[in-house]
Amino acid sequence: MAEPLSDFHAIIPAGGIGSRLWPLSRADAPKFLHDLTGSGHSLLRDTWDRLEPLAGPERISVVTGRAHRAAVEAQLPGIPDRNVFLESEPRDSTAAIGLAAAVLARREPDIVIGSFAADHVIRVPHLFDWAVRQAVATAREGYITTVGIQPTEPSIGFGYIRKGGELVVDGAPEAALVESFVEKPDLETAKAYFADRSYLWNAGMFISRADVLLAEIAANRPELHAGIVELAEAWDDRDLRGPAVDRIWPTLEKIAIDYSVAEPAAAKGRLAVIPGHFDWDDVGDFASLAKLNSHGHKNDLAILGENARILSDAASGIVVSQTTRVISLIGVKDIVVVDTPDALLVTTSENAQRVKGVVDALKLTGHGEVL
Amino acid sequence: MAEPLSDFHAIIPAGGIGSRLWPLSRADAPKFLHDLTGSGHSLLRDTWDRLEPLAGPERISVVTGRAHRAAVEAQLPGIPDRNVFLESEPRDSTAAIGLAAAVLARREPDIVIGSFAADHVIRVPHLFDWAVRQAVATAREGYITTVGIQPTEPSIGFGYIRKGGELVVDGAPEAALVESFVEKPDLETAKAYFADRSYLWNAGMFISRADVLLAEIAANRPELHAGIVELAEAWDDRDLRGPAVDRIWPTLEKIAIDYSVAEPAAAKGRLAVIPGHFDWDDVGDFASLAKLNSHGHKNDLAILGENARILSDAASGIVVSQTTRVISLIGVKDIVVVDTPDALLVTTSENAQRVKGVVDALKLTGHGEVL
Numbered sequence: 004m005a006e007p008l009s010d011f012h013a014i015i016p017a018g019g020i021g022s023r024l025w026p027l028s029r030a031d032a033p034k035f036l037h038d039l040t041g042s043g044h045s046l047l048r049d050t051w052d053r054l055e056p057l058a059g060p061e062r063i064s065v066v067t068g069r070a071h072r073a074a075v076e077a078q079l080p081g082i083p084d085r086n087v088f089l090e091s092e093p094r095d096s097t098a099a100i101g102l103a104a105a106v107l108a109r110r111e112p113d114i115v116i117g118s119f120a121a122d123h124v125i126r127v128p129h130l131f132d133w134a135v136r137q138a139v140a141t142a143r144e145g146y147i148t149t150v151g152i153q154p155t156e157p158s159i160g161f162g163y164i165r166k167g168g169e170l171v172v173d174g175a176p177e178a179a180l181v182e183s184f185v186e187k188p189d190l191e192t193a194k195a196y197f198a199d200r201s202y203l204w205n206a207g208m209f210i211s212r213a214d215v216l217l218a219e220i221a222a223n224r225p226e227l228h229a230g231i232v233e234l235a236e237a238w239d240d241r242d243l244r245g246p247a248v249d250r251i252w253p254t255l256e257k258i259a260i261d262y263s264v265a266e267p268a269a270a271k272g273r274l275a276v277i278p279g280h281f282d283w284d285d286v287g288d289f290a291s292l293a294k295l296n297s298h299g300h301k302n303d304l305a306i307l308g309e310n311a312r313i314l315s316d317a318a319s320g321i322v323v324s325q326t327t328r329v330i331s332l333i334g335v336k337d338i339v340v341v342d343t344p345d346a347l348l349v350t351t352s353e354n355a356q357r358v359k360g361v362v363d364a365l366k367l368t369g370h371g372e373v374l
Numbered sequence: 375m376a377e378p379l380s381d382f383h384a385i386i387p388a389g390g391i392g393s394r395l396w397p398l399s400r401a402d403a404p405k406f407l408h409d410l411t412g413s414g415h416s417l418l419r420d421t422w423d424r425l426e427p428l429a430g431p432e433r434i435s436v437v438t439g440r441a442h443r444a445a446v447e448a449q450l451p452g453i454p455d456r457n458v459f460l461e462s463e464p465r466d467s468t469a470a471i472g473l474a475a476a477v478l479a480r481r482e483p484d485i486v487i488g489s490f491a492a493d494h495v496i497r498v499p500h501l502f503d504w505a506v507r508q509a510v511a512t513a514r515e516g517y518i519t520t521v522g523i524q525p526t527e528p529s530i531g532f533g534y535i536r537k538g539g540e541l542v543v544d545g546a547p548e549a550a551l552v553e554s555f556v557e558k559p560d561l562e563t564a565k566a567y568f569a570d571r572s573y574l575w576n577a578g579m580f581i582s583r584a585d586v587l588l589a590e591i592a593a594n595r596p597e598l599h600a601g602i603v604e605l606a607e608a609w610d611d612r613d614l615r616g617p618a619v620d621r622i623w624p625t626l627e628k629i630a631i632d633y634s635v636a637e638p639a640a641a642k643g644r645l646a647v648i649p650g651h652f653d654w655d656d657v658g659d660f661a662s663l664a665k666l667n668s669h670g671h672k673n674d675l676a677i678l679g680e681n682a683r684i685l686s687d688a689a690s691g692i693v694v695s696q697t698t699r700v701i702s703l704i705g706v707k708d709i710v711v712v713d714t715p716d717a718l719l720v721t722t723s724e725n726a727q728r729v730k731g732v733v734d735a736l737k738l739t740g741h742g743e744v745l
Contacts, residue, residue, distance in 0.1 A: 026702075312741065314732055317725075329717040329744045331397075331732050334725030335709075342718055346700045347711075349720055354688075354705030361685060361702050370683065373700045 005132075007059035011139050012114050012213075014103045015050055017067040017075060017121035018093055022362045023288040023355065026346035027323050029374055035121035036074055039286055040295065041307065046122045046286075048078045053128050054119065057135050064088060064107070065121070066099040085239070091248055095257040097227060097264065100209070101220050105235030108213035115142045117210035118260070124295060126282035134279040138210040140174035146275035147211040147219060147268045149181065151203025152283045157193035160287060162186055162205040164276055172275075181274040184266055203276065206283055209260060219264045219273070227256045227263070289339040290355035293321035304332065308342075320352060346373040376503075378430035382510050383485050383584075385474045386421055388438040388446060388492035389464055393733045394659040394726065397717035398694050400745050406492035407445055410657055411666065412678065417493045417657075419449045424499050425490060428506050435459060435478070436492070437470040456610070462619055466628040468598060468635065471580070472591050476606030479584035486513045488581035489631070495666060497653035505650040509581040511545035517646035518582040518590060518639045520552065522574025523654045528564035531658060533557055533576040535647055543646075552645040555637055574647065577654055580631060590635045590644070598627045598634070660710040661726035664692035675703065679713075691723060717744040 021034025028034040035047040042049060047065075054063050064086040067075050072089055076082065088103050100118045107114050117135060125131050138148040151164040167182035184205065188196060196202035209216075221228040230251050237247035268274040286292055296305035297319075304315050308324030315322075318332035322340040330342055339355060341348040350358065365374055392405025399405040406418040413420060418436075425434050435457040438446050443460055447453065459474050471489045478485050488506060496502050509519040522535040538553035555576065559567060567573035580587075592599040601622050608618035639645040657663050667676035668690075675686050679695030686693075689703035694712040701713055710726060712719040721729065736745055 026700075314735060314739065314741070316728060316732060316735075328715075329397075329736070329741050331717070331719045331721075331736075333719070333721035333728050333732060335720055335722060338706075338720065340718075340720055344699075346702070347713055347718070348702045348704070349706055349709065349711055350702075350704035351706060357687060357704050361687060361704055364685060364687075365700070365702075368685065370685070370700050 005056075005136070007055070007057060007062075008115075008136070008139055010111075010113060010115050010143075011058050012062040012064065012107050012111070012116050013054040013058040014100055014107075014116055014118045015047070015054070015063065015065045015121045016096060016099045016118060017047055017065050017071065018090070018099065019122065021122060022359045024286070024292065025358055025362045026343045026348055026373060027325070027341050031070070033071065033122075034286070036071075036078065039292055039307065040124055045078050046124065047075065049125075050119060050121050050123070051079050051082075053125060053131055056128075056132060057139075061086075064103050066090065066103055067121075068093065091252055093257075094252060094255045096260040097220060097224065097258045098231065098252070098255040100260055101217065101227070101231040102234055102238075104213040104216050105231050106238045108217065109235060109239070112214070114213050115139050115210065116213045116216065117142075117208065119208055120206075120285070122286065123206065124282075124284045124286055128281070130281035131279065134177075134277050134281070135208075135210065137172075137175035137177055137277045138208075138275075141170065141172045141178045141275045141277065142211045142215070144172055145212065145215055145273075146170070146178075147209060147215060147264060147273055148178070148275040148277060149210070149265065150206060150208040150279045151181075151276045152206050152279045152281075153200075154197050154202065154204055155282070157190065157197035158204070159187055159190055159193050160291070161285070163188065163196055163202045164205050166201040166203060166276055166278070170275055175277060177278050178275050179278075180272060181269045181276045183269060184261070203278055204283070205261075206279070206285070207261070209265065216264060219268055223267045224256060224258065224263050227258070230255045288355040288358065289321060289341070289350070290352040292323075293337075293339065293352055296321060376427075376507070378426075378433075379428060379486075379507070379510055381482075381484060381486050381514075382429050383433040383435065383478050383482070383487050384425040384429040385471055385478075385487055385489045386418070386425070386434065386436045386492045387467060387470045387489060388418055388436050388442065389461070389470065390493065392493060392657075393730045395657070395663065396712075396729055396733045397714045397719055397744060398696070398712050402441070404442065404493075405657070407442075407449065410663055410678070411495055416449050417495065418446065420496075421490060421492050421494070422450050422453075424496060424502055427499075427503060428510075432457075435474050437461065437474055438492075439464065462623055464628075465623060465626045467631040468591060468595065468629045469602065469623070469626040471631055472588065472598070472602040473605055473609075475584040475587050476602050477609045479588065480606060480610070483585070485584050486510050486581065487584045487587065488513075488579065490579055491577075491656070493657065494577065495653075495655045495657055499652070501652035502650065505548075505648050505652070506579075506581065508543075508546035508548055508648045509579075509646075512541065512543045512549045512646045512648065513582045513586070515541075515543055516583065516586055516644075517541070517549075518580060518586060518635060518644060519549070519646040519648060520581070520636065521577060521579040521650045522647045523577050523650045523652075524571075525568050525573065525575055526653070528561065528568035529575065530558060530561055530564050531662070532656070534559065534567055534573045535576050537572040537574060537647055537649070541646055546648065548649055549646050550649075551643060552640045552647045554640060555632070574649055575654070576632075577650070577656070578632070580636065587635060590639055594638045595627060595629065595634050598629070601626045659726035659729060660692060660712070660721070661723040663694075664708075664710065664723055667692060
């Protein structure tokens with residue numbers, strides 16, 4: 004791979020718990036801290052390792068909750084202190100990415116920033132690298148740029164990006180305008196999208212000049228922008244940051260960057276897309292975790308857990324073992340078993356989406372200590 | 375109920391582990407020590423409580439392994455010392471019941487003995503009481519007598535007893551000869567048996583005069599009989615018992631009493647049967663355990679375990695909880711989940727018979743510590 008870019012800073016928002024992966028993911032062990040692929044590394048670390056060849060170790064920032072500071076620093080021993088942005092409470096992605104962008108723009112005015120989820124799985128890193136390099140080239144031209152994933156099946160689990168007219172950008176032969184965003188479709192529609200190669204999966208990756216991103220926030224959400232800028236001005240002053248965070252952060256509007264930036268920019272013809280040809284998964288639930296770890300063999304039993312002691316007979320699906328117990332699975336198909344010291348989940352791939360409902364029920368029934 | 379009988383001694387062989395109920399049942403916690411019905415008592419204790427009104431507390435013996443002595447005595451605090459028969463190793467039911475019969479016959483020559491499994495579930499105790507009283511009356515006439523269960527469905531899980539001609543016995547209006555024993559049938563045959571009221575389930579209960587039982591063993595297995603008698607002669611002498619057990623017990627032929635006594639006696643017209651009209655189950659596997667605890671409601675989730683913390687959504691089957699973990703079951707039908715501190719089983723009712731195979735595999739793969 005090529006050298007790191009000199010004007011690119013990657014931002015990793017590491018916020019979500021991943022409730023649909025309970026009891027594996029939970030408040031004190033969120034999804035991004037787990038090794039979900041058997042790589043030996045957490046998803047956060049894998050994300051860092053993908054970005055380092057692009058941004059270099061000095062230009063990767065993580066935005067995370069105060070509670071996760073120690074875990075994040077343990078996963079990323081090379082991260083400079085100033086690149087760890089701690090949230091006192093979650094305020095959604097516009098505030099998180101916007102604040103980092105504003106602070107980074109004060110440090111390096113012409114910087115191009117890119118935001119990449121901490122808990123997605125990507126394979127074939129050189130194709131990821133190539134897509135991001137094209138996105139950065141496009142962003143330099145003033146476009147807010149996303150990387151859309153070329154679908155490998157007619158998924159109903161993801162939102163889609165419709166590619167429009169091609170752009171002529173030096174260093175980005177695949178750049179195109181985004182025509183529109185489309186919500187998760189039904190199967191019929193998903194099949195049509197899959198056949199029509201101009202629909203890409205929305206993986207939530209946004210690359211743009213920091214000042215362009217902030218201008219877009221200013222245009223669409225002026226109050227939020229003002230709060231972000233005020234906080235950013237205080238950020239790098241040791242004495243001012245704390246009081247400014249206490250005063251401003253809790254007042255910032257909670258809104259996803261998709262709505263505050265991406266959709267309005269698309270409507271104005273200012274949003275570009277680079278198709279990504281790498282394998283990508285957001286590992287949203289145990290069904291996708293099972294699929295990811297069974298390498299496409301439908302009758303396999305995928306096993307996650309370093310010390311797993313599994314005895315299976317005619318079983319398929321996934322078993323996640325975080326204990327040293329012997330786990331015996333007999334004649335259960337597409338099963339999901341997650342064995343942790345204080346909670347056990349048994350469900351099926353088909354029911355994987357319902358796990359979130361159980362988490363909500365646990366909150367209501369006084370079992371919150373296992374969440 | 376009536377007074378205890380003055381000439382009846384009940385023998386409870388408490389030997390089997392119940393491998394098809396692993397990991398609930400295991401070497402150090404065999405099936406008979408568990409409360410499988412939510413009664414608050416172990417199956418062994420329930421067995422004692424059913425027999426006490428028939429035999430009185432002085433005439434109930436337990437034959438069990440040395441390892442289970444303390445547990446048995448804790449369950450049955452009223453059992454006289456002399457009525458606990460400890461096996462140094464398992465030698466099958468002829469040796470176990472034959473030895474107890476021989477010892478008891480030396481103590482009370484005209485005694486009628488009856489053997490009853492320690493780990494079956496029986497409901498409607500007054501009908502059990504009535505069947506056994508008829509069986510004792512029939513045994514007094516010199517018949518080896520069994521109680522066969524009137525089937526409530528065309529089961530393929532049990533052996534059958536075919537009832538023959540009626541017997542005229544005072545105090546036993548339902549007594550009949552046994553025409554033959556039949557192995558577990560296929561479903562077609564089971565349906566025919568169920569329609570023909572003369573087929574009863576073989577519940578392994580045998581009632582006879584002790585001397586008649588011993589004579590039958592002598593006729594069919596003379597060497598085994600000689601060993602039993604020699605051991606019985608030494609049994610009640612504190613100094614002689616130990617050496618005699620060491621010398622004789624390990625040499626005794628291993629053979630089920632069904633083959634050494636019941637079938638030959640049936641062939642000679644010396645085996646009688648009393649139909650039992652009580653609910654009976656041998657709780658042979660988790661499918662029958664689930665059925666037993668769901669009270670016939672097919673879509674229920676039966677829960678066993680005093681401290682069970684279960685959260686279920688569209689789940690049916692059975693969950694056995696021996697830990698304090700939160701167990702969440704989502705959309706799993708006819709599921710069997712057994713959660714113990716060192717082992718977890720997940721299977722379905724349909725696969726319940728395969729549990730034994732896993733236990734065998736665990737032995738072979740070095741996981742014996744959880745058996």
